[in-house]
Amino acid sequence: MANEEHLALIRQGVDAWNQWRRNDPELRPDLTGANLSSVNLSLADFERVNLSQSNLKWANLSQANLKWATFSQTNLKWANLSQANLSQSNLKWTDLSQANLSQANLVLVDLSQTNLSQATFIKADLRNADLSLADLSGADLTEANLSGANLTGANLNQSNLTGADLTSANLLKAQALGTNFTQAVLTTACLKDWSINSETKFDGAICDDLESNPIESSSLEDDFAKTSTVVELSFNKGIDWQAFVRSLQDLQLVYSAQSIMIQALENHPNNGFMIRFTAPIEINTAELENQVRELYETHLAALEAEYCEKLQITPEDLADYWQQSTNLIEIVKFQATRSMNVETKQPHPDNDPILSRPFEDKAQSTVSTTVKQAITAALDAYIAPAVPGDSEG
Template sequence: MSNPEHLKWLHEGVDAWNARRKINDFRPDLSSADFNGIKLKEVNLSRAKLNYTNLRGADLTDTDLSGADLNGTDLKFANLTNANLWGATLWGTNLEEAQLCWASLGTANLWKANLRKADLKDSDFKEADLEEVQLNKADLRGADLQGSNLNDADLREVDLRGATLKGTILKGTNLRRTNVQSVDLSLGNDTSEMDFTDLSQALKLTQKQLDSMVGDTGTILPNNLTCPKHWQKWVNDHANNKNVFEKSSNSRQTEHQKVSESSPQIEVLLKSNNPVKFSLSKHITVGQAKHAVKLTNHALSIIIPRNDNGQTELINELKQIIRELEEELDSYPNDVQLLRSDIENLRKDNEKLRTQNERLISKLEKLNSGWQSVTRELAIGTTTAAVGGVIAGMSLDPSMPSIFSLIGDLLGSFSETPVMNGFPLTDQIETFTTEV
């Protein structure tokens, strides 16, 4: 739940809020709040907790949401033009038909987010996680998707004209009727990082779509498609690496140096003298490592000519390293998917507990209300019976006062003194007893 004090501060206005955060950079907690249609232009909500918040139709132009938690947030129809969402988490967030032109979403996690019909022109998605994202009919013209993960994403009828997809992963991505005219897949002159675009497992990709793209032979394609004739042949011929493809001496060390200079992935592999001892870094996921192996295998076929017998020994060693690494990777569970599954299950369990808790509180309130009503009726009924008996002509023998004392003791045992006609019953009985 939201922090009531933070809600109060936000309602004081954007200027006051931003000034307060400059003085004290607290982490705002506005989770589950209702901000439907609110205007928060240029507000500083960096690192804010906004999970499950209602921001439908909100104006968040030029807002700083970097590092914010927006999991499950409703941002449908929201205006996030030029907003900073760098590194934000948006798992399952609803951004349908939202405005995100020129927005920065680099390294953001949008797993299973809904971006249907969203306006994403010229937005920055560099290295963002867009796995299983719904993007059908979205406008991504001119968007930068370099190094992003689009595995199993839905890109049906998306407008990708002029977008950059260098190094993007599109395993299981649905590209049916996607407009990919002038999409840039090529490495260009930036060959310092051999991060080829992987289209090998993209769904519904046609040769006609491929022919409308701009790319080079470094792109990994499905088996049923071929490189368009107008694509440039991938060569590493800029000044710093112009000698990589030239025949080198028979020195094993020279060969290793030349190949490692052209690809960081290969360089990592070459640092291990014994492939069997090669182990995964703790700082990369299994999925990332598998992708690196695939790219490295592809890089070998381009960097090292197949017909050069002088490099056979190096090729065999590298392939052996790759085989060992693939075997090791296959033995690892998909830790990222398991974590996501666990978090999703915890979220569902939390929702169930919250619902059950609310029902329990409601039942307790009804029970408490019913008990108070019963005690009042019991007290009134007992008193009425006693007083009625006297009025009806009961003999006023010496034992009568003890009856009223008994009734008084009964009423005194209640946690809340019963009231009749606006006055405590115990006072009324005491007065009646005295008069009798």
């Protein structure tokens, strides 16, 4: 909980707070859990302040000094942090979605596993920042300095990196579907095992001395088009994840020499669900899509009969549940619950076919590391509800 004296001082306004800080510069104020939503804190001296678990939604922190501050699990959604000094602060696990961090100093900041979706970082300084596993989907990073930044496993889908400096940045296993790298500098960046598609833009990008696999030339867009094709499968009436994974296992036997990998899992309007995966360019995508659907329907029919028998529910009950469960997390929740009730040999996600290697041979896994981590996090945080038809629920 916040120190009541410190909380009373900040409520007196920024001038009173800053004067108090000047009088006792060695003190480390504690505002843990404070509700400062929509408060004007522009130019405030929050150096070394503990703001963990506090609510700063809609707060104005423009030009504030937040150096070495602690923000663990802080709500900064829609906050104005433009031109703020956040260097060397700990922002891990915070919610900065749709926040304004334009021209902010974020040098050496820990933003790992942070929600930065649709945030604005125009001309922000993110040199050597830790953005590993961060959600930057839809973020505006125009002309941001990301040199030396760690973007391992980060979600950059649909983000704008026009003119951004990514010199020596680490984008290992990053997701960059539909990302705009126009005129970005990617010199000596690590792009190993990252995911891009035909909508990813590299117009005018500088890509010298890349460390990438398998993409190595400066014409990244052309190389991707030459080596891979994207297949999208939509499920409008719900999805049985186990049936789909078994389908991919069978598919790997058919295309044993080629790499077919899941690239993205997305919810669509009206309870729809879409799975996007990449395949070598030489594969006929229409034929591949038909094969996946046929295999899926075969496995689905067998599994549904098993579910209905063991859970003592009707096919109609099961269909209703799948229709309500196209949300990815809901699918994972139900699969975890069903694993405990139907397949006792798989009580933990470590043994779940979604999370473990889906092929018993040495073939490449069809589920990306980013997807595994997202599903693992959902399972770890989940308390299972009653399964439809379960008399104990």
